[in-house]
Amino acid sequence: MRRLLIGVIAFVLAATSALAQTSAKAKLGSDTAKGGFRNEDAIRDKFNSYKSDDDAKAWLREMNYDPKDIISLRAAKPHGEKADVEVTIETRAGIKREGISIKLVSGQQGFNQIDKRWLSHYAEMWKMPSDVVTALKLFVGEIPPTKPGRSKERMFLDEIDPKLKDTVVKFFTENKAAIVSDLFAGDGEHSAGWVMVAFKPAEKTEWVLRSSQRTVEFYGEGEVSLTRGGNLKIGRITMQRKGGDAGRDTAKMLQFKINPVELFNAKK
Secondary structure (H helix, E strand, O other): OHHHHHHHHHHHHHHHHHHHHHHHHHOOOOEEOOOOOOOHHHHHHHHHOOOOOHHHHHHHHHOOOOHHHOOEEEEEOOOOOOOOEEEEEEEOOEEEEEEEEEEEEOOOOOOEEEEEEOHHHHHHHOOOOHHHHHHHHHHHOOOOOOOOOOOOOOOOHHHOOHHHHHHHHHHHHHOHHHHHHHHHOOOOOOOOOEEEEEEOOOOOOEEEEEEHHHHHHHHHOOOEEEOOOOOEEEOOEEEEEOOOHHHOHHHHOEEEEEOHHHHHHOOO
16 A cells, blocks of 8 residues: 555656646746736737736837837737737837737647638639649548548548649648748738737746747748648648538638647747
8 A cells, every 4th residue: 555655646746747847848938927818808908008017018028119118009909810919009210010919828739720711712822733722622622532531521631642742742842931921920901920829727827929930930940741640741830621610611621720839939
């Protein structure tokens, strides 16, 4: 009985130590929020209260603003845009709009969608060659499988004809920089120049704020290749069929996912 008790205590201590090490790694380059926040509305409100909010002051400094130099500031939430919060800041140098894409996560391994659209939209936006479009139509299920495989509804990339598969890898390799930039920052009036990850594993909220340029560089690091599950890996980004939705057509949409917690390891 005593040996069993000692073994249990040793196991608990080892697990606690491992958890602490993992948590420490996630906090690299991060800060702890003073009051905590649960959603984009709370972050917007904190920006609007920047004069008395220490978190908002810290975010502004990360964005290269001295809170003392700000004449006026207004934060708002646009609808359906890359920027989840837009902050319009007036200083002596003029008025500037800063768009921030926000990812709220509670677990170390939580994956977060950064973009989801119909294949036709991506095909037009990125000027995909016809053979790449054909391969991806098989991948999402817009074209029925050409042979038996793991699913009756679609084909995985490792099941598609090798030549077609190679055209997909080649296309995303050659256009990786532009594609990753579109996924994170977007373009136009409501593009996001910044990416914030708010990580709340328990009561305290850890946050990291990086420019979209640095975020694109970080998540784009690495080669374009197939995953063991037959999806596409673009650096640190996974491209997959949306799936789910009780079999509705929206399950055939293409989506791109990341682990937002990894951004804590990205240098400024």
